[in-house]
Amino acid sequence: MKWAPVFSSFVFIGLVTVWELAARSMSELVLPAPSIVFPLLWTELKTGYFTPHLIQTGIEVIAGLFIGSLLGFLLGVFMGEFPWLRSLLSPYVIASQAVPKLALAPLFVLWFGFGMTSKIVITAMICFFPLLENTMTAMQRIDRDKENLFRVLHATRWETFIHLKIPEGLPSIMSGLRVAVVLALVGAVVGEFIGANKGLGAMIIASQGMMDTPLMFAVLILLTVYGMLLYGLVILIEKIVFAKYLYWGERK
Amino acid sequence: MSGLTIDHISHSYDGGKTVLQGVNYHVGDGEFHCLVGRSGCGKTSFLKIASGLMKAEVGHILLDGQQVLKPIADAGFVFQSPTLLEWKTVLENVLFPIELKRKSTLEEQDRAKALLELMKIEQHTYSFPLQLSGGQQSRVAIARALIKNPQYLFLDEPFAALDAITREELQDDLLALCAHHQMTVLFITHDIAEAIYVADHVLVMEEGKIVHTETIDLPKPRTLDTRYSSRFNELGFVLRQALEGVPVK
Numbered sequence: 001m002k003w004a005p006v007f008s009s010f011v012f013i014g015l016v017t018v019w020e021l022a023a024r025s026m027s028e029l030v031l032p033a034p035s036i037v038f039p040l041l042w043t044e045l046k047t048g049y050f051t052p053h054l055i056q057t058g059i060e061v062i063a064g065l066f067i068g069s070l071l072g073f074l075l076g077v078f079m080g081e082f083p084w085l086r087s088l089l090s091p092y093v094i095a096s097q098a099v100p101k102l103a104l105a106p107l108f109v110l111w112f113g114f115g116m117t118s119k120i121v122i123t124a125m126i127c128f129f130p131l132l133e134n135t136m137t138a139m140q141r142i143d144r145d146k147e148n149l150f151r152v153l154h155a156t157r158w159e160t161f162i163h164l165k166i167p168e169g170l171p172s173i174m175s176g177l178r179v180a181v182v183l184a185l186v187g188a189v190v191g192e193f194i195g196a197n198k199g200l201g202a203m204i205i206a207s208q209g210m211m212d213t214p215l216m217f218a219v220l221i222l223l224t225v226y227g228m229l230l231y232g233l234v235i236l237i238e239k240i241v242f243a244k245y246l247y248w249g250e251r252k
Numbered sequence: 253m254s255g256l257t258i259d260h261i262s263h264s265y266d267g268g269k270t271v272l273q274g275v276n277y278h279v280g281d282g283e284f285h286c287l288v289g290r291s292g293c294g295k296t297s298f299l300k301i302a303s304g305l306m307k308a309e310v311g312h313i314l315l316d317g318q319q320v321l322k323p324i325a326d327a328g329f330v331f332q333s334p335t336l337l338e339w340k341t342v343l344e345n346v347l348f349p350i351e352l353k354r355k356s357t358l359e360e361q362d363r364a365k366a367l368l369e370l371m372k373i374e375q376h377t378y379s380f381p382l383q384l385s386g387g388q389q390s391r392v393a394i395a396r397a398l399i400k401n402p403q404y405l406f407l408d409e410p411f412a413a414l415d416a417i418t419r420e421e422l423q424d425d426l427l428a429l430c431a432h433h434q435m436t437v438l439f440i441t442h443d444i445a446e447a448i449y450v451a452d453h454v455l456v457m458e459e460g461k462i463v464h465t466e467t468i469d470l471p472k473p474r475t476l477d478t479r480y481s482s483r484f485n486e487l488g489f490v491l492r493q494a495l496e497g498v499p500v501k
Binding site for chain 1: 300303305322323325327329331332333335337339348349352
């Protein structure tokens, strides 16, 4: 597998070549060629044109991800630990997730205004569920013998939670966070589509209005890179902070 | 009365199948008792109730005359699976029963290392559980159960998943440790030969009842010769008959 990055680079070069060839056979308005998009992206990055938009979307994503993930994690812990709470809240949690949250975006803009708050709320709502579901499942799927071991050792509920449930559940919780971080970007951008004057989503809408398709593509590339960087950041945190809880399976 | 008394225990799960029916038994101090029986005969339920890990529907457990209402404090427990915490090193796992409540002392750390040496896995002190074989993991689980120098030891088929040679080695190690620490042991196995080799008394269970008890009068310490003695085979035959429901003479 050590050649995987090399092959992956070849795939990238192949895709860009196909894109370039396809773009030559049609109007720039429909499909701008990479030879137009990448120089534009580079120029606008150098001039700082993208900077405020990148910062705006970044703050929305980080704040929404933090709030949504934290709330999802906490409720997941409580619903995993207390079956009565799970029975009580499950129908409402499922109902809240069955409503397409993106369809609620206009309502949030109406309630919280065109500023950052409405986008943070939408992002938080999207990030909430993966953490809730994964944390709740992790709390419930603890090895029964290990739980008995803690009972034999006269561990309190808190000690069992800290020393067994959290470490044992961490792989599942972190995979929830990895899903949430990608969805967070979707939440922030859709929020900006509905109503914003700053942010990468707002730029896409603006470029559509100006019929500036190369700019739209440049923003799309920025968003892709943004999403990949955020995902990579979560993996980095896993490797640095939680390595001993997550990668013991690889020591085999 | 000193020791562990199982007094008229009956139990069923959620009002369904009865797993224990009016079981009476007494485990004297410093004795090694082995419980054999087919799968589903109630062995694990018996062990869980006897150790205070589970509450019986009917009857009660007495420890030195006092009723047991929660897991016995002065006891070590070895489960069917090693139940090691994979994110902790072998040494941290052995020290865990102490470190759960407070920081371990240097003496306790030395004792953990001595136990690992006794279990012949000192070279893995700083390894992680998944770097060890099944037999080595079982040894760590036994060392962990012994770290607080318990008076009682409860083992639920701890060697079930191991190969024959490793099992025999671990049986010898366990016997040496128990003799050294004068522990009272309740050990579950489905292997008659294992039960005869390690125990002072063997109980045969069937459908939630103790159907036969046998005192093992083999000399101690037990050695390889013990396994091939005629008395060993006689006892094996008797217990086999008891397990198959044939009236034992």
